[in-house]
Amino acid sequence: MRVHDGGRRARRPAAGTLLRDDPGLAVEVRECDTDVAVGLLAAGETDIAVIEPTPDAPPPGDPRFDREPLLEEAYDLIVSPGHPLAHRGGARLADAANEVWISVESAICAHHQQVLTYCAAAGFTPRFAHHATSWSVIWALVANGLGVSLVPRLAGGPSDQPVVRVPLTGDGVPKRLVLTCVRRGSRGNPLIARGLRALHDAVPDRCTRAAA
Numbered sequence: 001m002r003v004h005d006g007g008r009r010a011r012r013p014a015a016g017t018l019l020r021d022d023p024g025l026a027v028e029v030r031e032c033d034t035d036v037a038v039g040l041l042a043a044g045e046t047d048i049a050v051i052e053p054t055p056d057a058p059p060p061g062d063p064r065f066d067r068e069p070l071l072e073e074a075y076d077l078i079v080s081p082g083h084p085l086a087h088r089g090g091a092r093l094a095d096a097a098n099e100v101w102i103s104v105e106s107a108i109c110a111h112h113q114q115v116l117t118y119c120a121a122a123g124f125t126p127r128f129a130h131h132a133t134s135w136s137v138i139w140a141l142v143a144n145g146l147g148v149s150l151v152p153r154l155a156g157g158p159s160d161q162p163v164v165r166v167p168l169t170g171d172g173v174p175k176r177l178v179l180t181c182v183r184r185g186s187r188g189n190p191l192i193a194r195g196l197r198a199l200h201d202a203v204p205d206r207c208t209r210a211a212a
Contacts, residue, residue, distance in 0.1 A: 003029050003048045003195060014198040033109065041065065041183060048195050049181040054110050058181065067181040069210035071203045073153050075118065075174040076165040078138075080145040086164040093150075093168055097124035100147035102138055105131045115150050118174040139163055152176055153206055 003015065015027050030046070035056035037049035042064055050070065051057050058065045077085065077096055085091050097119075103126075104111035112131070119126045129147055132138045138149050139157025157163065168174065180199060186192050203209040 003027070003046065003050065003199075014195070014202040017198045017202065018195065038065075038181065041181060044183070047182065047186070047192050048199070050199065051179050051181050052110070053177055053179060057179070064184060065181050066184045066187050067179045068187075070178045070180050070199060071210055072208040073176050073178060074168065074207075075150045075152055075176070076167055077148060078142050078151050078163045078165055079148050080143055081162055081164055082145065083148070083164065085148075085166050088166065090167045090169040092170040093118065093122040093172075093174070094124060094170075096148055097122070097126075099127075100129045101126040102130045102132065102141050102147040102149040103128055104135075104138065105133055108133055111150075114174075114176075118150065121172055121174075136161075150174060154204065 015029050018025055018027050032040075033056065034049075034051045034054055037046065037051055038056065038058055040046040041049045051067075058067065060067065077091060077093070079085050085095060101115065101119075103115050106112040112128075115126060130141050132141065135151065135155050136158050138151070139161045141147060142149055142163045143157075143161040151165075153165075180196055182192055182196070187196065200209065
């Protein structure tokens, strides 16, 4: 059982469940970008890709693939513990319009463009001052008061870099859809079906689980 994805945490407990249920099962998990995961799937080098519907993802009508929603995940604003928004329990995205912003390098993934899009929908253009190559670096920058950022609810950072997650409120709270993608015709394969079921069962309560 080979699962490739872009860092969604649901696949980690899913892999553990599969191994506990069948210790002899060979499970391979690889974190990679959507375009890499889709290429491996097309080449028959992986069985399940967990992806976002980005420009690198296959369109719904692609005859090579069968894709279905897995979960919908909200974005949270993360701020330093001493930030004025840290103790409010919730904020509108527009409340961060005057903040210094931090994003992942645009060449690494779609995060930078997503932040631009979400902030534009909230009525402002973010002022980016820092760019990182991983969530852990974003965590460290935010924890040290260098700016704020938007992160998916399942994204985590190092425990020694404390940040405060501020849930976003109001209309148009940013969310991302996460999909499972398999080769067309393979979803009924018993082994692949087990993997998909384990992924579905591993979706945390703080996300919206797609209908099975």
